[in-house]
Amino acid sequence: MSEKTSGAVSKLQLSTPEISPKTVSKLITLKVKRYDPDAGRYKLSIYRISVTRFDTVLDALLKVVRDQDHTLSVRYSCRMGICGSCAMMINGVPRLACMTNAISLGDVIEIEPLKNFPPVKDLFVDMDQMFRKHRSVKPWLIRRDEEEQFTAKKEYLQKPEEVDAYRLFSTCIKCGACMAACPTVASNPDFLGPMVLAQAYRWSADSRDEGAHIRFDIVDNPNGVFGCHFAGACSAVCPKNSDPALAIQLLRKSILRGKR
Numbered sequence: 001m002s003e004k005t006s007g008a009v010s011k012l013q014l015s016t017p018e019i020s021p022k023t024v025s026k027l028i029t030l031k032v033k034r035y036d037p038d039a040g041r042y043k044l045s046i047y048r049i050s051v052t053r054f055d056t057v058l059d060a061l062l063k064v065v066r067d068q069d070h071t072l073s074v075r076y077s078c079r080m081g082i083c084g085s086c087a088m089m090i091n092g093v094p095r096l097a098c099m100t101n102a103i104s105l106g107d108v109i110e111i112e113p114l115k116n117f118p119p120v121k122d123l124f125v126d127m128d129q130m131f132r133k134h135r136s137v138k139p140w141l142i143r144r145d146e147e148e149q150f151t152a153k154k155e156y157l158q159k160p161e162e163v164d165a166y167r168l169f170s171t172c173i174k175c176g177a178c179m180a181a182c183p184t185v186a187s188n189p190d191f192l193g194p195m196v197l198a199q200a201y202r203w204s205a206d207s208r209d210e211g212a213h214i215r216f217d218i219v220d221n222p223n224g225v226f227g228c229h230f231a232g233a234c235s236a237v238c239p240k241n242s243d244p245a246l247a248i249q250l251l252r253k254s255i256l257r258g259k260r
């Protein structure tokens with residue numbers, strides 16, 4: 001992560017206090033702001049729950065579902081920071097619930113659905129628009145030869161330094177945390193957003209790709225790479241340290257230098 005973006009981390013108070021080894025379990029309060037699709041509004045549910053020092057926020061929520069309120073809807077799959085489906089606002093910061101220790105957040109944890117996404121029910125949100133934007137920048141290898149594009153007959157070898165050009169940005173799991181943290185996405189729903197722009201750069205920086213000029217035409221506008229105000233919040237919250245803010249600056253540089 002760049003120096004600029006690591007400054008934003010402390011601003012968002014992502015650090016968590018040390019947990020005493022003597023702490024075995026503790027009663028905490030979960031304040032869950034959940035969306036009620038029938039009423040078309042949010043409501044607050046408060047739960048008291050015992051968590052161990054190893055429980056994540058997702059574990060705590062699943063205990064609530066199991067023992068107290070089976071109507072609470074939570075989306076998750078891998079429980080290990082890989083699938084990207086459990087992102088939600090935790091104490092005001094977009095995080096993966098399965099990678100956030102519960103007990104270290106204090107006695108009260110405030111949870112709500114991911115910002116900048118339409119809510120569907122309780123804590124899960126509609127990510128269709130993000131994935132539509134993602135598809136729009138053609139996140140795959142493009143080859144000039146159309147026949148080769150669909151029936152490649154050889155491997156495309158890469159040197160380690162060629163992999164290094166995009167490796168950092170290939171760790172993105174499309175969780176949407178950066179989109180939820182981005183002030184430009186909040187004020188302009190047409191802005192492509194950090195995840196999408198970072199992926200436009202990831203594929204364009206790949207030595208096997210021949211489609212950078214196509215993607216650059218798609219993102220070279222105020223709703224694309226020039227809509228970014230470089231707040232840096234995207235990189236500050238990224239659970240994979242994928243640094244989308246850096247990718248956006250590299251994408252902008254490539255476009256301005258006319259590398260097509």
Ligand code: SF4
Nearest residue numbers: 172173175176178238
């Ligand atoms: S860049 Fe980071 S925060 Fe954004 S979608 Fe990818 S993994 Fe999630």
Ligand code: FES
Nearest residue numbers: 077079084086098
């Ligand atoms: S459940 Fe897969 S990332 Fe959290």
